[in-house]
Amino acid sequence: MNLKDNIGKYIKLEISGRKFIKGLLCDIGSDLWVVFNGYDYLYIPTIHCQNWHFLKQDEIDEIHVSDELTPIYNHNEEISLRKTLTAAKGIFSEIYVTSNQALHGYIISIMNNYFVFYSPIYKTMFISLNHLKWLIPYTNNQRPYGLSNASLPVNPSNLTFARSFEVQIEKLTGELIVFNIGENENVIGKIQGIKNNFVELISAKEDPVYVNLQHIKTVHMT
Template sequence: MNSKDKIGKYIKLEISGKKMISGLLVDIGSDLWVVFNGNDYLYIPIIHIQNWQFLKHDEIAEISFNDEPTPIYNHNEEISLRKTLTAAKGIFTEIYVTSKQALHGYIISIMNNYFVFYSPIYKTMFISLHHLKWLIPYTSNQRPYGLSNSSLPVNPSGHTFARSFEVQIEKCVGDLIVFNIGENENVIGKVQGIKNNFVELISAKEDPVFVNMQHIKTVHMT
């Protein structure tokens, strides 16, 4: 079975972080799979698919299928992660990066190895492309947290962004930041500097903490 032969099959995937997704495989791209779970299209980078298997008949029967939303990409073109992110730009979207919670908002800019995301909760965020597990575009009548469009600025930052994630973090030297949505106290502090692929943070008690750049998934200012 080649990769395209799986399209139209019901599958179950394990995603990095021990997350399980079940649904209909509707498309496969160079670095991305698209699964319809009965309510939404999930755009899943292949790098985070740990394993997958076909669903059994009784498992398929457990999925409740509603009306399919309109996909955000052109079915006549081969999809990719970057094309999908570009198509999702400005659309209210759910993204999943850490093992704890999803983020809701919209994509502002797409850079070389990260993208800029606006969250009504965390405001402007920098998201590593390497750590993006999946994204789910909202349907047209949905708004995050029930907010009106007027509460969600089109270009909230007004800043220019570095081309790479590493350089963007370097621009944060001297700022109070939160990495990885504050999953523990060791990823919150003032950026003191970057050396040998480690970011030095100064904690609330003024202790230095060194965070491996490769494990930084999200960045936002306090």
């Protein structure tokens, strides 16, 4: 089966984390699917597409396709995750990574295996590309939390960014950080160092905790 033959059909897609998306399959690229759910274009990395099936007619009738919104990619080119992230740079967007909590803000920079994201709530964040579940660019007039442009700095960080996620985490040695949006107390602490692909954190009670680099999805400083 050629997956691209299904472009233009309505599907229900399960992605990692038991999230379900219904909508019109708009495009499929080398590592990315694009689904329009009636309200937004969702850009979904293929690695997180668990399973899918076609919608029944009554489910299709619930989805209202709008001609007012346009995708951010060039229809004349093969889409990819990196191209889409580049096109979304500086555009207010929603991303979903972990903890049943979407993040809102904008992409600052795209590195080898992670990207830098500015959230009005969490400030500068480092997001692993391997764990990004979806990207939803806002429509033109939306602002996260109703904030003004003055509240959303163009260059919010004076940090220099490492090329890889692992090296960027290592650069934060000695800093108080939160991994994975603080989904549990074992991912909050001061970075002591990295050994054998585990990050050593010092907890609030000064106990060492070791976190597997492969399971770190987001990083932000306190």
